Amino acid sequence: MPEIKGKSGTNYKLQGYFETPAELEPYQGVYVIYDWNNGHPKPIDIGESGNIKERISSHDRKQDWHKKAKGNICYAIKYLKNCHESFRKEIEQDLRAKFNEGRLCGER
Numbered sequence: 334m335p336e337i338k339g340k341s342g343t344n345y346k347l348q349g350y351f352e353t354p355a356e357l358e359p360y361q362g363v364y365v366i367y368d369w370n371n372g373h374p375k376p377i378d379i380g381e382s383g384n385i386k387e388r389i390s391s392h393d394r395k396q397d398w399h400k401k402a403k404g405n406i407c408y409a410i411k412y413l414k415n416c417h418e419s420f421r422k423e424i425e426q427d428l429r430a431k432f433n434e435g436r437l438c439g440e441r
Contacts, residue, residue, distance in 0.1 A: 334346055334347065335347045335349055335350060335374070335409045337365060337376070337409070337428060338431065339424070339427030339428045339430070339431050340427055340428075340430035340431040341427050343427060345363070345411050345424065345428070347365065347410055347411050348409065348410050348411075348412065349365075349407065349409030349410055350367065350407040350408065350409055351407060351409070351410070352407055352408075354386060354389045354408070356408075357386040357389060357390075357408065358386060358410075359384050359385070359386040359387060360384070360385060360386075360413075360414065361381075361382065361383045361385070361413055361416065361421060362381070362382070362385050362412040362413045362421065363379070363381045363410070363411040363413065363421055363424045363425050363428070364380055364408055364409070364410050364411075365378075365379050365408070365409045365410075366378035366380075366389075366398055366406060366407075366408060366438075367406070367407050367408070367409060368398075368401065368402035368404050368405075368406065369404045369405045369406070369407045370402070370403045370404030370405075376428075376432045376436075376437065377398055377402060377438055378397075378438040378439060379428045379429050379432065379437060380392075380439075381418075381424065381425040382421075385410055385412070389408060394438045394439050397438040397439070398438060401438060411424065
């Protein structure tokens with residue numbers, strides 16, 4: 334089970350790594366898109382959604398992920414049941430704050 338640490342120091346346990354969006358559940362949560370290169374996952378995008386499976390399947394930055402990746406794309410998910418959108422966004426921002434610095438796709 335992958336873990337990722339945010340800028341706040343909080344560790345987030347994720348489910349994954351998933352190779353295709355078909356493996357994902359249609360639940361709310363936070364997602365991390367990884368470039369899996371030589372056995373080392375590197376975050377290339379982080380986001381949140383009320384429906385992870387739908388969001389990743391139809392994501393507007395999907396082409397950017399493939400341009401940025403040197404290896405294969407994979408996904409890790411923090412599914413969050415019964416939470417408010419603001420909590421998802423708080424986790425997303427904590428993670429993006431640590432990894433952004435020009436390394437992630439998209440602006441927030």
